[in-house]
Amino acid sequence: MTDAPVSPDMEHLTEISLGALLTIEDDQSLWDAWQLMFLSGRRHLVIIDGEGRYLGVVADRAILAELPLTAERLAERTVREVMATPAALHPDDSPRAAAQRMVDASVEAVPIVDAAGRLQGMVTTSDLTRWLAGH
Numbered sequence: 829m830t831d832a833p834v835s836p837d838m839e840h841l842t843e844i845s846l847g848a849l850l851t852i853e854d855d856q857s858l859w860d861a862w863q864l865m866f867l868s869g870r871r872h873l874v875i876i877d878g879e880g881r882y883l884g885v886v887a888d889r890a891i892l893a894e895l896p897l898t899a900e901r902l903a904e905r906t907v908r909e910v911m912a913t914p915a916a917l918h919p920d921d922s923p924r925a926a927a928q929r930m931v932d933a934s935v936e937a938v939p940i941v942d943a944a945g946r947l948q949g950m951v952t953t954s955d956l957t958r959w960l961a962g963h
Contacts, residue, residue: 841926841940842919844959845949849939851876852907854883858891859902865891872937874950875911882939882947884911916941919948923959926951 852861852873861873865888875884890910894901914933917926917940929938930953937952 840920841917841923841951842949844923844955845940845951846955846958849874849947849949851880851947852886853878854908854911855906857903858886858894858905858907858910859899861886861907862888862891862902872950872952873907874939874947875907876947880947881945882916882941883908884913885935885937885939885950886911887936914938917951918942923951923956927956930956 850864850868850870850873852864852875854875854877864873865871871888873886874882875886877883884907886907890912891902894905894910912933912935914929914935915938917929917938919940919942921940926938930936937950939947940949940951942948
């Protein structure tokens, strides 16, 4: 017996994206971002401006690359300085589109925005892997 092939276009992103969306404003420090990631167990945060609009994504790896890795050093730099800026996805985009966006932008997380540009969530490589595995 074999499993039926999984079509990467079967579901919309809002159906596979898990977890609460965590954001941080673009002028906050890397230390603030690191603390939020540590406490939440998340590896990515969506960066927003003062009006709540999507600007980019910061990953734990971008913060860990800041050497020397001290609280003082991280407090001196903002998330804006290390953020990635992948184009956002839309809720009705397919998992295949999300995977392609991640490959094209060399990122592991991409935010999802509605037609008005409001944040709806974020899809990560972990979400896509979980979905592909059928869980």
